[in-house]
Amino acid sequence: MRLPATVRQSGTAVGSISRSMWSKELERHWCTPMVSAQLLRPFQRRLLAWYRANQRRLPWRKTRDPYRILVSEIMLQQTQVDRVVPKYREFLQRYPTLETLARARTAELRRIWYPLGYNVRPLRLRRIAQRALRDYGGRVPDSYDGLLAMDGIGRYTAGAVLSFAFKQDAPIVDTNVARLLSRYFGLKGQPKKGPIKRRLWELAEAVIPTGRGHLINQAMMDFGALVCTARAPRCPTCTLRRTCRSFPVFTSGVSQGLDPSTRTTACGRGLAPRPASDAVRGGQDSAPRAHKEVPRAPRPDPCGGRGRLPVGLHGKTTNTPHPGRHRAH
Numbered sequence: 001m002r003l004p005a006t007v008r009q010s011g012t013a014v015g016s017i018s019r020s021m022w023s024k025e026l027e028r029h030w031c032t033p034m035v036s037a038q039l040l041r042p043f044q045r046r047l048l049a050w051y052r053a054n055q056r057r058l059p060w061r062k063t064r065d066p067y068r069i070l071v072s073e074i075m076l077q078q079t080q081v082d083r084v085v086p087k088y089r090e091f092l093q094r095y096p097t098l099e100t101l102a103r104a105r106t107a108e109l110r111r112i113w114y115p116l117g118y119n120v121r122p123l124r125l126r127r128i129a130q131r132a133l134r135d136y137g138g139r140v141p142d143s144y145d146g147l148l149a150m151d152g153i154g155r156y157t158a159g160a161v162l163s164f165a166f167k168q169d170a171p172i173v174d175t176n177v178a179r180l181l182s183r184y185f186g187l188k189g190q191p192k193k194g195p196i197k198r199r200l201w202e203l204a205e206a207v208i209p210t211g212r213g214h215l216i217n218q219a220m221m222d223f224g225a226l227v228c229t230a231r232a233p234r235c236p237t238c239t240l241r242r243t244c245r246s247f248p249v250f251t252s253g254v255s256q257g258l259d260p261s262t263r264t265t266a267c268g269r270g271l272a273p274r275p276a277s278d279a280v281r282g283g284q285d286s287a288p289r290a291h292k293e294v295p296r297a298p299r300p301d302p303c304g305g306r307g308r309l310p311v312g313l314h315g316k317t318t319n320t321p322h323p324g325r326h327r328a329h
Helices: 005-010 019-030 037-054 066-075 081-094 098-102 106-113 120-135 144-148 155-164 175-184 194-206 213-226
Strands: 250-252
Touching: 037 213, 066 081, 066 120, 066 155, 081 106, 098 120, 106 120, 144 155, 155 213, 175 194, 175 213
Parallel strands: none
Antiparallel strands: none
């Protein structure tokens, strides 16, 4: 774990810092102490058990082909899963390889992409294909540096490709993952702000069991999409409720059968009754705002997560361009 700036600058060795001092530094910088085994182990064990029984069956989870996974990740940026599935199949039928995509004509690309929106995305995919052929021997890079050098790929998308295609223990933080981690570990604050954003990425890395990054990442995305949802989380039956620091998220309102306008959260803040879908995967690599076609701006989750993160965890940042947007393989 990276030291807070004040500790690094002091030049004090970690071993010479008392546990109380270290915890206070973390509390002050990241709003939560170090991850304890009492929180971490139940999270991993119960979440993976839930995922084995409840994982979503999505076509991009049936492959380890880096190109196909990259296509799915770009398509899922700020787009609902049920809209992506048919277009994913159509796109790969027409452009089954990097070579065919690199030669694609702009008009045809846009026609096949329609009506997913963010029409800069297929053009970015084509540029990625062209660069992969030119600089990487016709292969999608298998390193952070190589992926981040590609047009339109940020930290989230790079982590998703490394995790789902190459089975590397790479962390990912999309809307659903950010909401789940924020609630479970009791983070307070906005997930896009520096300290909280940094802490979320640290937690996303800390919860990965060695060699099982692709599974835990998919599990977090599905759990955030199906159980730990933005506006109607299933707290009473949640498999993580015994150790969740925000349980119950809803203390009154819909979860108690009351009028939606009276809903409140564990944070003590009111929640407006507007319905919303968790089927959009807004990772930190989302599409640029200039191309955004969503009519309403994303609303912050009052417990520290967000219903949507407009910028670029597959199932799921920027790569700005995740039921939640995807992702699992």
